[in-house]
Each structure stands twice: as C-alpha cells, then as structure tokens.
Amino acid sequence: MGGILVFLIMAEIDLIRNLEKISFMIPNRLLKLQGYLLREYSKEFLEIIIYKGFSSSTTHQIEIDSEKQVIEFDHFFTKFILYEAPLTQGSEVIVRENTDSLFFLNQRNWN
Known part of the structure; x- marks a missing residue:
C-alpha cells in the first residue's frame, strides 16, 4: 500500500511540473486545479493556478524550487478548469473542464 501512495504522490509531482511546461x-x-490537501484527520480545499509556466496557490503555500515537491503534504485533484487568459474580473471564459488528471497532459486539449 505504501508503494502505491508514493507512486501517486510522485505522479502528482510530475503532473504539476509537466502542466507547467505545457x-x-x-x-x-490558464489552468486551475482544484482538490484537497490531506491532513492527519481532515482534508482542506486546495486550488493551484498554472499560468505561463508557473504555479501558484490561492489556498496554501507551495514550493517554487523545481527540484522539490510543489506541495509538501499528501493531496489529490478532483477538477481541472482551463480558461482563456488573461483572466479579467467578470469575464472568465472557460475553454474546457475535466476531472481526469491526465487529460491536460495532452497539449491538444489546451485548445
């Protein structure tokens, strides 16, 4: 079981870094990732925004060093929303939404 969890965490690390490259x-x-950060006895809403190759979080501090994990705690994503960028207040144009973490690894799905 521990090996599976490590694999899932590594997959998420690679997921964020690969989405940054695309x-x-x-x-x-602009790609918004929504999900949850897992704490010992609870889960907290997590949101990461990826734009022009960089990630930022609207909910938690993240690591910017490309050699480290973006998020130091266990987490999972449940929703991915692609927007036309830049975002302007009141006119957020959604291009595509998906719940599959691998969907936006295909660059063609960003159009």
Whole structure:
C-alpha cells in the first residue's frame, strides 16, 4: 500500500511540473486545479493556478524550487478548469473542464 501512495504522490509531482511546461508554451491559457490537501484527520480545499509556466496557490503555500515537491503534504485533484487568459474580473471564459488528471497532459486539449 505504501508503494502505491508514493507512486501517486510522485505522479502528482510530475503532473504539476509537466502542466507547467505545457502552460509555458500556451500563454493564452490558464489552468486551475482544484482538490484537497490531506491532513492527519481532515482534508482542506486546495486550488493551484498554472499560468505561463508557473504555479501558484490561492489556498496554501507551495514550493517554487523545481527540484522539490510543489506541495509538501499528501493531496489529490478532483477538477481541472482551463480558461482563456488573461483572466479579467467578470469575464472568465472557460475553454474546457475535466476531472481526469491526465487529460491536460495532452497539449491538444489546451485548445
């Protein structure tokens, strides 16, 4: 069981870094990842925004060093929303939504 959890965490690390690489090549798109951060006895809402190759979080502090995990706690994502960028207040245009963590690893799905 522990090996599976380690694999899932590593997959998420690679997921965020790979999405950053795609985002860098498509500057007119912003990807929002929503999910949960797992604590000892609870889960907290987690939101990460990826734009022009960089990640930031609206809910938690994240690591910017590319050699480290973006998020130091166990987490999972439940929803991915792709927007036209840049976002302007009152005119958020959703291009595509998906719940599959691998969907946006295909660069064609960013159009």
